[in-house]
Amino acid sequence: MSGIREGCVFFRKIGKKTQEARRIIIGDVHGSFQALLRLLNRVAPDSKDEVYFLGDLIDRGEQSLEVVDFVIKNNYQCLLGNHEYMLLKALARKEVSEKWFNGWIESGGAATLLSYNNNIPAEHINWFQSLPAYLDLGDIWLVHAGVHPEYPLEQQTNEQFCWIRNEFHTMTQPYFKDKLIITGHTLTFTFPDVKPGQLARGSGWLDIETGVYHPQSGWLTALDWTNQLVYQVQNQNKNCRTIPLEKAVVNLDIDKISRYFPRESSSKSLNL
Numbered sequence: 001m002s003g004i005r006e007g008c009v010f011f012r013k014i015g016k017k018t019q020e021a022r023r024i025i026i027g028d029v030h031g032s033f034q035a036l037l038r039l040l041n042r043v044a045p046d047s048k049d050e051v052y053f054l055g056d057l058i059d060r061g062e063q064s065l066e067v068v069d070f071v072i073k074n075n076y077q078c079l080l081g082n083h084e085y086m087l088l089k090a091l092a093r094k095e096v097s098e099k100w101f102n103g104w105i106e107s108g109g110a111a112t113l114l115s116y117n118n119n120i121p122a123e124h125i126n127w128f129q130s131l132p133a134y135l136d137l138g139d140i141w142l143v144h145a146g147v148h149p150e151y152p153l154e155q156q157t158n159e160q161f162c163w164i165r166n167e168f169h170t171m172t173q174p175y176f177k178d179k180l181i182i183t184g185h186t187l188t189f190t191f192p193d194v195k196p197g198q199l200a201r202g203s204g205w206l207d208i209e210t211g212v213y214h215p216q217s218g219w220l221t222a223l224d225w226t227n228q229l230v231y232q233v234q235n236q237n238k239n240c241r242t243i244p245l246e247k248a249v250v251n252l253d254i255d256k257i258s259r260y261f262p263r264e265s266s267s268k269s270l271n272l
């Protein structure tokens with residue numbers, strides 16, 4: 001096989017060097033089942049390792065059903081993303097959900113309905129309903145989109161945890177003193193000076209959503225927090241790579257992103 005493939009195996013061994021159970025965090029999959037299988041083949045989690053998905057398993061890509069089924073069957077942990085949130089709102093009650101239904105369909109939900117042949121089983125709906133908005137893992141804190149910097153957690157809703165962008169990304173002080181917030185949701189390369197495939201770090205947070213579905217990127221990311229390694233597969237070709245976290249991440253200049261994304265205009269619309 002090709003050198004790239006051998007390289008993948010080589011790096012996998014480095015990643016598995018320690019005996020310690022690994023904490024693996026995976027960004028938004030968006031129905032890209034083949035890319036997910038390739039990624040997990042590289043990461044090769046064993047039964048000791050803990051695998052976490054940051055939400056948005058569904059929509060945009062063609063195989064939402066397969067992705068959800070796979071995550072459920074493997075008993076991996078998953079957070080609620082705004083796309084699962086939209087699905088639940090859209091399918092909740094016909095009379096109140098037309099706006100949500102149309103919004104969801106236009107945001108990639110059409111591909112999900114096609115994948116499910118218009119019939120999402122109750123088991124999957126119940127599973128979506130059971131997903132937590134955030135997970136506290138001690139030194140790291142996982143959430144799909146972020147938190148509002150000005151409110152305590154108990155005053156925030158799933159809409160904030162699943163959708164927030166500007167207020168969160170322009171924080172000048174970390175939300176937690178002793179925890180790094182790890183998110184998906186916002187495409188990293190929409191921040192200034194971040195290239196497709198790179199991760200983005202701000203004040204107390206790290207965004208690993210590299211946009212597997214996006215024509216400008218195609219990278220799907222898994223972060224091995226234990227070994228500080230980033231595993232990535234490319235959905236548009238057969239490329240894959242493993243990079244030390246510090247080499248994969250761009251530290252954002254908060255003044256610069258505040259100019260790109262002024263706070264006061266941010267909370268008015270829902271960016272689906």
Ligand SMILES: [Mn+2]
Nearest residue numbers: 056081082185
């Ligand atoms: Mn999202």
